[in-house]
Amino acid sequence: MSATMLLLEVSIILSFVFVILFFMYYKYLTVKTGMDNASDESDYYDSSSYFREKRKSNGAISTSAFVLTDSKSIGLRYLMTSLVFFFIAGTFGVIMRVSLIEPTPTLFAHREVLYDILTTEHSILMIYMWAVGSAFGLAYYLLPTFLKIKNDKYGNISSWAYWIYVLGGIFILLSRTSTRWYYYPPLALQLNPYGAGSMNWLAVIGMEMIFIGIAIASITVIRMIIFDRSQEVPMTKMPLFAWGVLFTLIMFLASAPFMMAALVMLFYDFFNPIFFTGVGGSSPISFAELFWVWGHPIVYIAILPQFGLIYEIIPKFTGKKIFSYSSGVLALGLLMPLSELVWGHHLLNSGLGLAWGLFFTTASFAVTIPSAITVFNYIATLWSAEKIRLTVPMLFVINGIFDFIIGGITGVMQSTLVINEEVHGTYWITGHFHFIFMGITTGIAFAAIYMIWPSLTSGRKYDQRLANWHLSLTAIGSFIMSIGWTVGGFLGMPRYVSGYFARFQVYQDIAIAGGVIIGIGQLFFLANLIKSLLEEPSTSPSNVLEEVYKLPSPGAVGGD
Amino acid sequence: MNSKAKIEALWIIGVLVVLVVAAGINIYTTESPNFTIATKETPSSPIPGNTTVVYVEGVQWSWLFTTYNSTGKHTTTDGVTLTVNHTYTFVITSIKGSHQFAVIHDLYIPQFDVQAYAVPGQNNTITFTPIHTGTFIIECVEYCGYLHYEMRGYLTVVA
Structure with a gap:
C-alpha cells in the first residue's frame, strides 16, 4: 500500500471518529443543559444530586454513576474501577504465583518475561488502582454523609481527576512494563522485553497521569473536609475516617511532587539520558531517593484511611464508642510527619553508610508509636465492649488487626540495621507488606463494602454463607502465603525473581498454596455480588455505616 | 486522672520503652566487630x-x-x-x-x-x-x- 493511500485511509477513519465524538458531545451537551435547567427550576445548585435524588438510586451500583458528578457517584466510580483492577491485578498475582511452581523456569516459554510483567503490573495496579482507588471511593462515598455536606459542587473537577486517573491505570496495563513498581533507572531506560519492557515509556506516562488524577482528587477531598463540612460537625468532632483521609491526602500532596518530578526527568532520559545513568557524575541512586521520598508515604496512604474506617466500623458492632478519640487523631496525625522521615530505610545497603542508616532506622522505630497507639486503641475498644457481634465486616476488622500486628512487628524487626541487611530484597519484605495490605487495605475495604452493600445494590442483602467463605479463605490464604514468604525470606529467598535456588522450593510451594486459596476466596465475593444483583430487593437501601451518624466523644478524658 | 487516661498513658509509655530498647539494640549491634555495612x-x-x-x-x-x-x-x-x-x-x-x-x-x-x-x-x-x-x-x-x-x-x- 502506498503512503498516499495509507494517509487517505487514516484521514477518513479519523474524520469518522471526530464525527462520532462530536455527536456524542452534542448529545451530552443537550442532556446536560436539560438537567441543569430542571435542577435550576427545583432550586438545586448541582444537577447531579438533583437527579440522583429524583431517581431515588441512593448511590447504588449503576452506569449512571459515570455520568453524574455528585460525590456519591464519583465514589461509586472509584469503587467500581478499583474492584475491576483488584480482580485484574489479583488474577495476575495468582498466575505469577502458580508459575513459580518449579525452581527453574521451563514450564512456559519465556516465563521470565511473563513473570516480570505480571509481578510489575500486580504491584502497580494493586497499590495505585486498588489501595488508593478503594480509599478514594470510600472517601467520596462516605464523607458527604459523615460530614453532612450540603455544598457538593466540585463534581466536575473530581470527574476530570477520575478520568485522568483511570486512563493512567489503563496505560499502565497496556504498557506491559516489567521494571517493578519503583522504576529504577537505568533499567527503566532499557526499552526491550529483556529490560524494562518495550513500552515502559507508556507506563511512565500512565504513572504521571495517575499522580495528576490523585493530586486533583486530593485537593477536592481536602476542600470537602475542611471547607464544605457542615457547621454541625466541628473539626474536633469529625469522624476519625475523615481525619484519616485528611492526613493521608496532605501526606500525598507533600510527598508526591518528588516522584512526579523524578518521572518527568526519567521521561526526558528516554530521549537524552543525562539525569539517572551513572555516567558523567549523575547517579541512579538519586532517582531511588526521589522515589522513596514518595514511595514510603504511599504505603501509609494505603493504610491510613482504612485505620480511620476501623474506628468507624468497630462501634457499629460493639455498641460502644471508640476508647479514645483524641489519641486516635494523634496517632493518625503522627504517622503523617513520621512517614516523610523514614524513606532512607529502603536504601540502607546502597552506600548511605552508618550515620544515615542509624538516623533512618531510628526514625523507623518511631513509627511504632502511632501504629501501636492505634492498635491499642482498637484492642481497648473491643476489650471494653460488653458484646461484640461477629459479623463478616467485624471479622474482617479483627483479622486486619491480627495481620497488622504481625506485619507491624516484622516491620520493626527489619528496621534494625543488622536485620535489614539480612532481609532487604528478600521475600521477608513481601511477607511483611502483604500481611498489612491483605489484612488492612484489602480486608477493611471489603468490610466497608459489605457494610454499605444494601446501598450499593439498592436494597439487596449479601449472602452470609458466601461472605463467610470469602472472609475465611482470604484470611487463611493470606496468612499461609505471607508466613511462607516471611520464613523463606529470612533464610535468604530473594523476591522479584522468576527462578530460585531449589532449597527454597518448600517456601514457594506454601506461598503458591496460599495465593491460590486467596484467589478462590475472591471468587466467592464475585459470586455474592452476582447473586445479590440477580435477586429482588428485600431490604431498605440505607446502610449501617452511614445511618444516623453519631458524633464521637469530644475528648479522651470524657468518661463514658 | 481517671482510668481511661491512665491506660492511655500506660500504653504510650510502654511503646516508648519498646522504642528505646529497639533503638538501643540497633545502635549497640553496630558497635560489634562483626557488623558491616556498605x-x-x-x-x-x-x-x-x-x-x-x-x-x-x-x-x-x-x-x-x-x-x-x-x-x-x-x-x-x-x-x-x-x-x-x-x-x-x-x-x-x-x-x-x-x-x-x-x-x-x-x-x-x-x-x-x-x-x-x-x-x-x-x-x-x-x-x-x-x-x-x-x-x-x-x-x-x-x-x-x-x-x-x-x-x-x-x-x-x-x-
Missing part, C-alpha cells in the same frame, strides 16, 4: 593489615569477582573462593553489558548477613570476615532484567 567509598591505599580486596562487578546478568595477587589478575564468574578467618573488602560496582548503560544490582550473601548495592558510577565498599568453612549462596536482589534470577552463584570458604 559505604560509598573506594578503599584507601595501602589496604590495612592482611585484608584482601575483591573487586566485584555486576553485569547483566552475572557477577564478576576479581582479585589481584603476585601472579596477576584473577577473575571468576558467579562465584569466588575465600579463606576462612581472613578479612575481605569487597569493592562493588556495576558495569555495562550489551546495553548502553549499566543498571543497579544488589549483591547479597544471606548466610553472611552481607548486602551491598552495585551502582553504576559508584564504588560501594563492605568489609567482612568469613568464620565458617563451606559453600554459601550469593544472589542479586535488585531487579536487573530478564535473567535477574540467574545472577546467583556459590561462594566457597576453605580452611
Whole structure:
C-alpha cells in the first residue's frame, strides 16, 4: 500500500471518529443543559444530586454513576474501577504465583518475561488502582454523609481527576512494563522485553497521569473536609475516617511532587539520558531517593484511611464508642510527619553508610508509636465492649488487626540495621507488606463494602454463607502465603525473581498454596455480588455505616 | 486522672520503652566487630593489615569477582573462593553489558548477613570476615532484567 493511500485511509477513519465524538458531545451537551435547567427550576445548585435524588438510586451500583458528578457517584466510580483492577491485578498475582511452581523456569516459554510483567503490573495496579482507588471511593462515598455536606459542587473537577486517573491505570496495563513498581533507572531506560519492557515509556506516562488524577482528587477531598463540612460537625468532632483521609491526602500532596518530578526527568532520559545513568557524575541512586521520598508515604496512604474506617466500623458492632478519640487523631496525625522521615530505610545497603542508616532506622522505630497507639486503641475498644457481634465486616476488622500486628512487628524487626541487611530484597519484605495490605487495605475495604452493600445494590442483602467463605479463605490464604514468604525470606529467598535456588522450593510451594486459596476466596465475593444483583430487593437501601451518624466523644478524658 | 487516661498513658509509655530498647539494640549491634555495612567509598591505599580486596562487578546478568595477587589478575564468574578467618573488602560496582548503560544490582550473601548495592558510577565498599568453612549462596536482589534470577552463584570458604 502506498503512503498516499495509507494517509487517505487514516484521514477518513479519523474524520469518522471526530464525527462520532462530536455527536456524542452534542448529545451530552443537550442532556446536560436539560438537567441543569430542571435542577435550576427545583432550586438545586448541582444537577447531579438533583437527579440522583429524583431517581431515588441512593448511590447504588449503576452506569449512571459515570455520568453524574455528585460525590456519591464519583465514589461509586472509584469503587467500581478499583474492584475491576483488584480482580485484574489479583488474577495476575495468582498466575505469577502458580508459575513459580518449579525452581527453574521451563514450564512456559519465556516465563521470565511473563513473570516480570505480571509481578510489575500486580504491584502497580494493586497499590495505585486498588489501595488508593478503594480509599478514594470510600472517601467520596462516605464523607458527604459523615460530614453532612450540603455544598457538593466540585463534581466536575473530581470527574476530570477520575478520568485522568483511570486512563493512567489503563496505560499502565497496556504498557506491559516489567521494571517493578519503583522504576529504577537505568533499567527503566532499557526499552526491550529483556529490560524494562518495550513500552515502559507508556507506563511512565500512565504513572504521571495517575499522580495528576490523585493530586486533583486530593485537593477536592481536602476542600470537602475542611471547607464544605457542615457547621454541625466541628473539626474536633469529625469522624476519625475523615481525619484519616485528611492526613493521608496532605501526606500525598507533600510527598508526591518528588516522584512526579523524578518521572518527568526519567521521561526526558528516554530521549537524552543525562539525569539517572551513572555516567558523567549523575547517579541512579538519586532517582531511588526521589522515589522513596514518595514511595514510603504511599504505603501509609494505603493504610491510613482504612485505620480511620476501623474506628468507624468497630462501634457499629460493639455498641460502644471508640476508647479514645483524641489519641486516635494523634496517632493518625503522627504517622503523617513520621512517614516523610523514614524513606532512607529502603536504601540502607546502597552506600548511605552508618550515620544515615542509624538516623533512618531510628526514625523507623518511631513509627511504632502511632501504629501501636492505634492498635491499642482498637484492642481497648473491643476489650471494653460488653458484646461484640461477629459479623463478616467485624471479622474482617479483627483479622486486619491480627495481620497488622504481625506485619507491624516484622516491620520493626527489619528496621534494625543488622536485620535489614539480612532481609532487604528478600521475600521477608513481601511477607511483611502483604500481611498489612491483605489484612488492612484489602480486608477493611471489603468490610466497608459489605457494610454499605444494601446501598450499593439498592436494597439487596449479601449472602452470609458466601461472605463467610470469602472472609475465611482470604484470611487463611493470606496468612499461609505471607508466613511462607516471611520464613523463606529470612533464610535468604530473594523476591522479584522468576527462578530460585531449589532449597527454597518448600517456601514457594506454601506461598503458591496460599495465593491460590486467596484467589478462590475472591471468587466467592464475585459470586455474592452476582447473586445479590440477580435477586429482588428485600431490604431498605440505607446502610449501617452511614445511618444516623453519631458524633464521637469530644475528648479522651470524657468518661463514658 | 481517671482510668481511661491512665491506660492511655500506660500504653504510650510502654511503646516508648519498646522504642528505646529497639533503638538501643540497633545502635549497640553496630558497635560489634562483626557488623558491616556498605559505604560509598573506594578503599584507601595501602589496604590495612592482611585484608584482601575483591573487586566485584555486576553485569547483566552475572557477577564478576576479581582479585589481584603476585601472579596477576584473577577473575571468576558467579562465584569466588575465600579463606576462612581472613578479612575481605569487597569493592562493588556495576558495569555495562550489551546495553548502553549499566543498571543497579544488589549483591547479597544471606548466610553472611552481607548486602551491598552495585551502582553504576559508584564504588560501594563492605568489609567482612568469613568464620565458617563451606559453600554459601550469593544472589542479586535488585531487579536487573530478564535473567535477574540467574545472577546467583556459590561462594566457597576453605580452611
